[in-house]
Amino acid sequence: MARVKKGRPVSGWLVVDKPAGVTSTAVVNKVKWALSAQKAGHAGTLDPAATGVLAVALGEATKTVPYITDALKCYRFVVTFGAATTTDDAEGAVVETSALRPTDEEIAAALPAFRGDILQVPPQFSAVKVEGERAYDLAREGVEMDLVARPLWVERLKVLARHDADHVELEMVCGKGGYVRSIARDLGRALGCLGHVQWLRREWSGPFQAKDGLSMEEIERMAKTDELDSHVRPLELGLADLPQVPATPEGAVRLKNGNPGMVISSTAQYGDEAWASYQGKPVAVGIYKAGELHPSRVFNLN
Template sequence: MARTKKGRAVSGWVVIDKPAGITSTAVVNKVKWAFQAQKAGHAGTLDPAATGVLAVALGEATKTVPYITDALKCYRFMVRLGVATTTDDAEGEVLETRDSRPDDAGIEAALSGFRGEIMQIPPQFSAVKVEGERAYDLARDGVEMELAARPLWVERLSLVARPDPDHVELEMVCGKGGYVRSIARDLGQGLGCLGHVAWLRRVWSGPFEADKGVSMDRIEDLARSEDIDALLLPLELGLADLPELPATPEGAARLKNGNPGMVIASTAAYGDEAWASYQGRPVAVGIYKSGELHPSRVFNL
């Protein structure tokens, strides 16, 4: 006998404006509990001290998580100059201090080296795996690691404000896998004054904006009530960067069974990844070929 899944078969996105002091995993668990959802996940971890967009996927929306993870994201953050820490943020212990401070022109010049395709070494305190263990676990045990540099696309990195000689507010738009703490660390090193992240906020992630996000207090207030579903956003928002292909009735039936199905022509070119809809509802994601969508993920809605 098939095992019955616990919880409701609820699907969609919940955009949380994450407060500081809570882990991303704790947010997902709370949202899952509040909605009594069978399944939940998130599209991109935020450090406990960070705030801003944490997009939580429920049910079938978890199948669209990779598309939000791959989307561009915007971060606003403050760099504290003159101090290096063990964690590259304000949570860590001070490693070294320096008295020199660059002028605004020096900062602007240094920022140019962090735009475009760059190579970035993750912080020692990060979730990167080293021989099967998380780097942050090894770092807590006092192990110093040589982490491999990783590529990062930085669309934009700009100076927003210089409130005083010790602080620089920056805004960065980048691709997936970026560590803002590494930007602060490497910028400080490049300027010769050292630096770390004082605070960090993810302003937007793909189609989701922090200012339109839901607070954890709101989740608590509506938890396990009939009104909480009003906070759900459509599953298809996770597919915003892919072309939509309306399916024919026969095509939709075939797609739901995991088979290639006929779709109505759109702007998609042969070999493009796209998603099919039928009567306004998402049916599948896949590759468009000669009038058909060949599904890689099917939505059971």
């Protein structure tokens, strides 16, 4: 006998402006409860101390999470000079200090090394797995790890303001897997003065922007109402970076059953990943080949 799923089959995205002091998982759980949704997940963790956009995927939209995770993201943050911490942010204990402070010119000269294709070592307190365990769990036990450097694309890194000798506000646009705390740590080291993140805000992630997000208080107030339902955005927003290919009626039926189906290509080229629609609704994601989409994910929308 099939297990009955609890909740409503809500599919789409709810954009949240996450406050400081709350985990990303707690935000997802609150959204899931408020919408009585069967399934929910997020597209990219924010540290508890960080604020900003957290896109919560609901129902079938969870199948599009990888495309948002891979999309560019914009962060605004302040680096505090003169101290290194255990967590590379203001939450951690200070482990080393320096009386040196960089000039504006020295900061400007150091930033180009952090743009483009770079290698970045994750913070000790991070979700990276080390022999099957999370790095932050090992770090809490006092274990020091030699974490492997990972590639990161940094499209933009610029100074927004120099508030005083101890602080600089920066903006970074980067790809998947970027740690702002690592940028602050490594910039401080490069300048010879040490550094850590004072505060951090994610301004946008792919098509989702913090300024359009709901606060936790608004979600609480609108919970279990049609008003909150009206804020759920279409599933296909998670596919904004892929070309859309309309399916023929016969093709839509085949795609819904997990088989290659005929589509009408507009911009997709042979071998491109694309998403098929029928009568305006997403049907599947897959590889476009000679007039057909070969599905890798199929959407089961009512």
